[in-house]
Amino acid sequence: MEKWSWLQRHMPFISNKQFITCRRKNLLQFDLLIDDGPHNLLPALAEGKKVLCIPHPWNLKEREQYAMPLLPTWKGAKETVDFLLAE
Structure with a gap:
C-alpha cells in the first residue's frame, strides 16, 4: 500500500490497472x-x-556503465x- 500511495503522489497518471508490485520483475511482461x-x-x-531508471546513489555504477x-x-x-512508450 505504501508503494501505491507514493506512486499516486508522484505519478498519478498511472492507474491501478497498470501497477503491480513484485520482487522478480523479469517474470512479467x-x-x-x-x-x-x-x-x-x-x-x-x-x-x-524499455526501462526508466530512478537515479539513486546505489545505482550510480550501473548508470555510468x-x-x-x-x-x-x-x-x-x-x-x-x-515519449518512451511512443518509441
Missing part, C-alpha cells in the same frame, strides 16, 4: 519498467525492454513516460 534497482533494470535492458533513460525529477514524468 511489461511495456516500460520504472525502477531504481539495478537487479531489475539490468535484466530488463538485457532482454531489450549502461545507457538507460533517467527520471531525475518527477516534474515532467508523464511526458517522459509517454
Whole structure:
C-alpha cells in the first residue's frame, strides 16, 4: 500500500490497472519498467525492454556503465513516460 500511495503522489497518471508490485520483475511482461534497482533494470535492458531508471546513489555504477533513460525529477514524468512508450 505504501508503494501505491507514493506512486499516486508522484505519478498519478498511472492507474491501478497498470501497477503491480513484485520482487522478480523479469517474470512479467511489461511495456516500460520504472525502477531504481539495478537487479531489475539490468535484466530488463538485457532482454531489450524499455526501462526508466530512478537515479539513486546505489545505482550510480550501473548508470555510468549502461545507457538507460533517467527520471531525475518527477516534474515532467508523464511526458517522459509517454515519449518512451511512443518509441
